[in-house]
Amino acid sequence: MSFRRLLGTLAFAGVLAVSIQLATAADPPATTPQNSEAQIASLIEQLGNDDFAVRQKAQTQLSRMGLEAFDALVAASQHHGIVEVKMRAGYLVRGMTVRWFDESDPPEVARLLKSYGSQDDKERRSRIDRLANMTDDPSVKALCRLARYEVNPVLSKHAALSIMQRDEPKTAKLREQLAELIRKAIKDSKRPAIAWLQLYSRTLYDRAATSDEWNAMLRAERELLALYPELTEKQVVRDLYRWQVKSLQQLNRETEVIALMRQSIDLLEGETPAVTEFVDWLVHRQAWQVVIEVGSKFPHLVREDPVLLYLQAYAHESLKQSQQAKELAAAALELRADNLEEHLLVARKLFDNWGLSNYSEPEYRAVMKKAAAGSYADFKARFELSEQLHDRDEELAAADCLKPAIDLMFPDGDEEKGEIARETARRALRLPEGARSRMHYFYSRHYNQQKDIVKEKKSLGEALAADPSDADVLIARFRLTNLNADERTEINQQIDDTAAKFREEVNECREAVEEATDEQERASFNYQLAIACNQYAWLVSNTRGDFDESLKWSLRSVEIRTEEGGYWDTLGRCYYAKGDLENAVKTQTNAVKLQPHSGQIRRQLTFFEKALADSKAAKP
Numbered sequence: 176m177s178f179r180r181l182l183g184t185l186a187f188a189g190v191l192a193v194s195i196q197l198a199t200a201a202d203p204p205a206t207t208p209q210n211s212e213a214q215i216a217s218l219i220e221q222l223g224n225d226d227f228a229v230r231q232k233a234q235t236q237l238s239r240m241g242l243e244a245f246d247a248l249v250a251a252s253q254h255h256g257i258v259e260v261k262m263r264a265g266y267l268v269r270g271m272t273v274r275w276f277d278e279s280d281p282p283e284v285a286r287l288l289k290s291y292g293s294q295d296d297k298e299r300r301s302r303i304d305r306l307a308n309m310t311d312d313p314s315v316k317a318l319c320r321l322a323r324y325e326v327n328p329v330l331s332k333h334a335a336l337s338i339m340q341r342d343e344p345k346t347a348k349l350r351e352q353l354a355e356l357i358r359k360a361i362k363d364s365k366r367p368a369i370a371w372l373q374l375y376s377r378t379l380y381d382r383a384a385t386s387d388e389w390n391a392m393l394r395a396e397r398e399l400l401a402l403y404p405e406l407t408e409k410q411v412v413r414d415l416y417r418w419q420v421k422s423l424q425q426l427n428r429e430t431e432v433i434a435l436m437r438q439s440i441d442l443l444e445g446e447t448p449a450v451t452e453f454v455d456w457l458v459h460r461q462a463w464q465v466v467i468e469v470g471s472k473f474p475h476l477v478r479e480d481p482v483l484l485y486l487q488a489y490a491h492e493s494l495k496q497s498q499q500a501k502e503l504a505a506a507a508l509e510l511r512a513d514n515l516e517e518h519l520l521v522a523r524k525l526f527d528n529w530g531l532s533n534y535s536e537p538e539y540r541a542v543m544k545k546a547a548a549g550s551y552a553d554f555k556a557r558f559e560l561s562e563q564l565h566d567r568d569e570e571l572a573a574a575d576c577l578k579p580a581i582d583l584m585f586p587d588g589d590e591e592k593g594e595i596a597r598e599t600a601r602r603a604l605r606l607p608e609g610a611r612s613r614m615h616y617f618y619s620r621h622y623n624q625q626k627d628i629v630k631e632k633k634s635l636g637e638a639l640a641a642d643p644s645d646a647d648v649l650i651a652r653f654r655l656t657n658l659n660a661d662e663r664t665e666i667n668q669q670i671d672d673t674a675a676k677f678r679e680e681v682n683e684c685r686e687a688v689e690e691a692t693d694e695q696e697r698a699s700f701n702y703q704l705a706i707a708c709n710q711y712a713w714l715v716s717n718t719r720g721d722f723d724e725s726l727k728w729s730l731r732s733v734e735i736r737t738e739e740g741g742y743w744d745t746l747g748r749c750y751y752a753k754g755d756l757e758n759a760v761k762t763q764t765n766a767v768k769l770q771p772h773s774g775q776i777r778r779q780l781t782f783f784e785k786a787l788a789d790s791k792a793a794k795p
């Protein structure tokens with residue numbers, strides 16, 4: 176660079192202080208016949224002219240063009256081969272003050288976007304993710320805005336993918352409406368993220384017609400990652416692959432699906448968390464052979480990680496290769512056999528993530544065998560395994576699993592020894608009285624299966640004596656058919672009192688949310704509010720009381736924790752209580768989708784579906 180040019184480069188930032196105000200990101204730029212793409216391209220080239228005056232004049236003209244020059248300037252700031260052009264283009268882009276929110280945005284969207292421009296990349300990504308979790312049209316418009324004007328190419332693409340990854344509308348009319356909304360929001364642009372959204376809007380009309388173009392987009396992004404890694408990232412390429420896999424699966428093009436999955440393996444860096452996440456994605460798509468291929472590529476990781484070993488075993492089991500499955504599961508169980516905490520964690524993951532109770536139960540049993548009776552690990556294993564057994568309708572096994580812990584917490588004549596065990600239970604996040612009630616409840620469910628209503632009634636009485644506010648116990652006792660008049664009056668009063676207590680907790684949590692002083696505190700109180708709303712709704716909708724109120728609070732819990740399948744399960748029950756069987760089935764179907772491994776949630780869906788079918792059959 177000449178000395179004169181160097182002086183010009185150092186001086187230009189102080190010579191020109193231009194800020195282009197964008198009233199809203201959707202405002203159209205002022206256009207004149209002279210503001211053509213060719214003119215913009217010429218002016219950008221002049222930013223690197225040897226003559227300082229020419230550079231300054233070009234910069235001034237580009238700044239006046241505003242949004243019309245935005246895309247070309249962003250591209251120049253990222254790709255141009257002349258350093259000074261990149262610097263001046265970047266300066267112009269940074270001088271554009273984008274008003275990220277629109278006056279029509281709802282409060283929650285506006286709150287996320289008002290200070291968006293002053294945040295660092297990590298916080299910007301977080302706000303994009305929060306917008307992605309919303310489901311309304313304003314959030315789609317906001318994400319389009321971010322994809323269009325976010326200078327960081329990775330975040331721009333992340334915003335576009337956040338729209339594409341949502342569940343697509345079910346009907347052609349709704350898909351057309353979404354496509355039109357996107358087209359209006361993004362307008363014309365040559366930015367990669369906008370090209371994706373333009374193609375996506377056409378895909379909403381005809382998926383098959385655009386699949387080859389998506390494959391070309393994938394190849395281009397993969398090449399970009401190799402040549403210009405600062406303009407994309409592996410997560411973006413991975414998410415684009417996964418979106419195309421889902422799209423091709425809808426077209427039943429399984430050969431191409433498997434090919435894309437295999438190509439995705441090359442994006443892995445060979446670290447256990449990334450490999451586990453990828454295998455999890457494959458398992459949920461039942462790509463068993465590809466799961467095994469990943470294991471073959473990273474054998475050193477699989478050998479040292481029990482979860483990966485179990486998932487390999489699951490793949491072999493699904494392919495009817497039982498001997499390989501048994502060997503891998505046995506190796507996983509023996510891995511770090513004395514690390515009881517890790518075995519507890521593995522058992523929990525296997526059931527919660529994949530419903531693999533046939534692998535998680537041996538893990539829990541191994542902990543119970545090795546741990547000292549009454550130790551933290553022993554109690555934790557018993558508490559968690561008993562709930563899994565209950566979910567599988569193995570009620571006697573669930574109760575027997577808890578009994579040794581209950582006997583230690585409530586021994587005859589040794590209060591001090593019992594207190595040590597009770598304190599251990601509290602450290603394992605279970606109230607001793609609650610655990611005792613739970614054991615008796617499991618016994619009552621076993622007697623219910625055996626049609627022994629006398630023993631069922633006795634066990635429920637013992638459960639309520641231990642914990643009078645256990646909603647499941649109150650519900651089961653309410654449904655007994657062998658209560659006398661006094662017992663019926665008593666259980667009704669207990670339900671009313673407990674519901675009043677739950678309602679009071681709801682109101683206290685609501686006040687705490689309203690008085691919260693920051694986002695973190697508000698999130699914490701909202702979490703507690705969701706629990707309180709759910710437990711009130713669950714008790715009332717299954718017994719007696721104000722069904723409208725139970726529906727109201729159940730909807731509130733779902734609004735707070737949209738991804739919690741158990742809360743949708745409660746909402747399904749609330750609709751059933753009100754006789755709205757259509758919504759009960761619809762809601763419960765979503766609960767199963769969110770928590771597919773829960774036997775209780777699936778059984779409730781079957782119950783609602785039968786009730787709906789019977790109702791339709793009974794109509795003239």
